[in-house]
Amino acid sequence: MEKTTLFDKIWDSHVVKSVPAGPDVFFIDKHFIHEVTSPVAFLNLEKRGIGVKYPHRTIATPDHNVPTIDQDQTIKDKLSRMQVEKLRQNCAKYGIELHDLGSAHHGIVHVIGPELGVTQPGMTIVCGDSHTSTHGAFGAIAFGIGTSEVEMVLATQCIMQSKPKKMRISVEGELGKGVTSKDIILYIISKISAAGATGYFVEYAGSAIRNLSMEARMTICNMSIEMGARGGLIAPDETTFAFLKGKQYAPKGDDWDRAVSYWKTLKTDEGAVFDKELTFDAADIEPMITYGTNPGMGIKVKDSIPTTDGMEGSNKKSYLKSLDYMGFQPGEPVQGKQVDYVFVGSCTNGRIEDIRAVAQFVKGKKKADNITAWIVPGSREVEKLAHEEGLVKILEEAGFELRQPGCSACLAMNDDKIPAGKYAVSTSNRNFEGRQGPGARTMLASPLTVAAVAVTGRITDPREVFTN
Amino acid sequence: MAYDKFTILRDTAVPLPTENVDTDQIIPARFLKATEREGFGDNLFRDWRYDVEGNPKKDFVLNDPTYSGKILVAGKNFGSGSSREHAVWALYDYGFRCVVSSFFADIFKNNCLNIGVLPVTISPEFADKLFNAIEADPKTEIEVSLPEQKITLLSTGESESFDINEYKKANMQNGFDDIDYLLNMSSEIEAFEASR
Numbered sequence: 001m002e003k004t005t006l007f008d009k010i011w012d013s014h015v016v017k018s019v020p021a022g023p024d025v026f027f028i029d030k031h032f033i034h035e036v037t038s039p040v041a042f043l044n045l046e047k048r049g050i051g052v053k054y055p056h057r058t059i060a061t062p063d064h065n066v067p068t069i070d071q072d073q074t075i076k077d078k079l080s081r082m083q084v085e086k087l088r089q090n091c092a093k094y095g096i097e098l099h100d101l102g103s104a105h106h107g108i109v110h111v112i113g114p115e116l117g118v119t120q121p122g123m124t125i126v127c128g129d130s131h132t133s134t135h136g137a138f139g140a141i142a143f144g145i146g147t148s149e150v151e152m153v154l155a156t157q158c159i160m161q162s163k164p165k166k167m168r169i170s171v172e173g174e175l176g177k178g179v180t181s182k183d184i185i186l187y188i189i190s191k192i193s194a195a196g197a198t199g200y201f202v203e204y205a206g207s208a209i210r211n212l213s214m215e216a217r218m219t220i221c222n223m224s225i226e227m228g229a230r231g232g233l234i235a236p237d238e239t240t241f242a243f244l245k246g247k248q249y250a251p252k253g254d255d256w257d258r259a260v261s262y263w264k265t266l267k268t269d270e271g272a273v274f275d276k277e278l279t280f281d282a283a284d285i286e287p288m289i290t291y292g293t294n295p296g297m298g299i300k301v302k303d304s305i306p307t308t309d310g311m312e313g314s315n316k317k318s319y320l321k322s323l324d325y326m327g328f329q330p331g332e333p334v335q336g337k338q339v340d341y342v343f344v345g346s347c348t349n350g351r352i353e354d355i356r357a358v359a360q361f362v363k364g365k366k367k368a369d370n371i372t373a374w375i376v377p378g379s380r381e382v383e384k385l386a387h388e389e390g391l392v393k394i395l396e397e398a399g400f401e402l403r404q405p406g407c408s409a410c411l412a413m414n415d416d417k418i419p420a421g422k423y424a425v426s427t428s429n430r431n432f433e434g435r436q437g438p439g440a441r442t443m444l445a446s447p448l449t450v451a452a453v454a455v456t457g458r459i460t461d462p463r464e465v466f467t468n
Numbered sequence: 469m470a471y472d473k474f475t476i477l478r479d480t481a482v483p484l485p486t487e488n489v490d491t492d493q494i495i496p497a498r499f500l501k502a503t504e505r506e507g508f509g510d511n512l513f514r515d516w517r518y519d520v521e522g523n524p525k526k527d528f529v530l531n532d533p534t535y536s537g538k539i540l541v542a543g544k545n546f547g548s549g550s551s552r553e554h555a556v557w558a559l560y561d562y563g564f565r566c567v568v569s570s571f572f573a574d575i576f577k578n579n580c581l582n583i584g585v586l587p588v589t590i591s592p593e594f595a596d597k598l599f600n601a602i603e604a605d606p607k608t609e610i611e612v613s614l615p616e617q618k619i620t621l622l623s624t625g626e627s628e629s630f631d632i633n634e635y636k637k638a639n640m641q642n643g644f645d646d647i648d649y650l651l652n653m654s655s656e657i658e659a660f661e662a663s664r
Contacts, residue, residue: 016660017653022635025653027660037552039503048647053654054661065501079501086503130551130575144575146553148582148645156650158657162633164574194488195545198574228548230574294488294548314543314599318487411497411550420520432492432549434515 037128041151068403107379110347117247121236136233137217170206173282181216182446186288194296198228226295346410349427350378367399368457471584480537490549509561547576
């Protein structure tokens with residue numbers, strides 16, 4: 001029998017038809033929508049005079065532009081309010097399940113999908129958001145699409161898609177103390193660049209990946225797009241099944257047993273061929289931080305910013321433009337630099353495990369006076385657990401400001417903006433110019449590094465602050 | 469929605485050699501709050517084009533009247549990051565019909581094809597030639613022929629061929645979109661869905 005990869009198995013079983021010399025007609029099991037990339041898709045359906053073909057396969061939540069304070073009140077920003085209203089109207093009109101502001105399962109779309117058990121192994125999942133790759137942690141093919149494709153899925157439950165190439169990235173060995181899955185993915189992106197996986201779909205494998213929790217796996221798959229990959233996935237295993245068991249939309253009873261026996265078949269055959277294979281040693285990974293304006297510009301916290309040696313032309317120009325924006329010099333260390341803001345949240349690191357990690361490390365300590373510290377849970381469920389577990393009290397005593405769920409300062413569509421010129425160390429996924437507000441300077445890092453920075457007020461290796 | 473047909477485009481070009489231009493630069497998130505597709509061109513490259521008071525920044529290429537045209541020649545890894553189709557809507561609304569680069573991000577490229585802006589991938593060497601030619605003479609013309617899958621620097625006659633799959637090529641030439649295709653095969657999709 002032909003040896004195939006996990007990616008092939010899922011992809012091939014969802015092809016309705018292959019267009020000669022063209023893309024595949026690709027069937028989508030689950031579709032998530034939010035307020036920013038869906039309104040024009042609905043508008044176009046109306047223009048065409050067609051409706052939503054399979055409403056039960058789409059789930060909606062407003063997350064990108066929503067305020068993170070006073071969510072029980074009318075949204076003050078007129079345009080944001082109109083987008084959220086539009087989402088409500090469209091969901092009501094077409095019978096789409098909506099997890100609205102203030103409801104028990106409101107939150108960032110990539111946090112609530114897994115939380116509800118909507119995300120399951122073997123599925124194809126899309127959303128008009130590039131971080132849809134998050135759901136790949138469950139052994140699903142999940143990727144971001146544009147609004148035209150959102151319209152296609154609403155109208156037909158299919159999109160036209162050419163099959164990407166396959167890459168396997170293995171991380172072998174044990175992670176050191178103070179090193180998290182965020183450091184793994186920032187490390188990988190720094191090695192292969194922000195475009196190093198463009199054209200590929202990535203499978204993450206190896207003992208270091210296998211030993212991670214579901215939350216930690218989601219952080220890795222989430223940032224697949226930051227190296228250009230369409231998505232990334234991890235073969236489901238007992239960790240996956242344990243996470244899903246009992247979730248609202250997870251199969252129950254005999255259906256559960258049947259599902260698990262199918263899910264167990266979802267793995268890459270030994271001897272299956274990838275277009276590209278990379279292997280990294282977990283022991284070489286240390287706490288990471290970015291210093292530039294794309295996620296590939298990352299270094300170990302203890303290292304210095306690379307010099308321009310060997311760079312020329314537009315490459316060197318782009319590099320210096322980036323450092324100029326950040327206010328950094330080639331060759332200088334980042335450690336010890338003063339920081340103004342820390343942000344804990346987003347679909348990358350806004351889950352309960354991330355909040356636990358930060359709370360555990362700042363317990364009994366205070367944030368530095370120069371730091372404004374925001375912590376934004378990824379969902380209402382995360383917020384509820386944080387209260388129940390006493391994490392909120394710990395964080396508030398340490399001087400953190402807890403806000404309500406949403407994408408928040410990750411992309412600063414709402415009022416959660418970092419002021420121009422200020423430095424933010426953030427658990428989010430993008431350090432692009434202006435991403436966290438016009439002129440804001442973002443440095444990406446793990447929740448542990450962010451906790452360390454919050455306490456010292458400076459770029460700090462978490463291992464030097466916390467000994468437990 | 470069906471879009472403009474694309475066959476042969478002959479025009480001057482706007483050069484933007486910066487590498488890794490992400491879609492947050494093309495259209496910053498705070499301008500994504502519309503519920504319709506029109507009007508994004510005003511905020512194309514907003515924070516590179518205007519200062520905080522809204523005054524045009526003189527050193528940015530779109531504010532330099534020397535350069536104009538329906539073709540944008542961009543640096544390596546253009547369109548990375550967010551999947552926002554608004555980035556292509558903004559380029560289209562501003563007047564671009566073709567984006568040329570030695571390397572495109574995947575989702576951006578798909579989004580271009582879905583609304584009828586032609587993404588043309590060329591070699592880094594040919595990209596350098598184009599940048600140099602435009603710098604030397606901003607009125608230099610480029611011809612992009614979709615039927616021939618060829619891009620030509622008209623001043624020297626140098627050309628290079630580019631890839632596009634037959635299906636997308638036919639769509640662009642005829643102004644069809646994927647939904648037209650998918651709606652025509654609804655019975656096959658229904659049967660597939662029922663088997664899931």
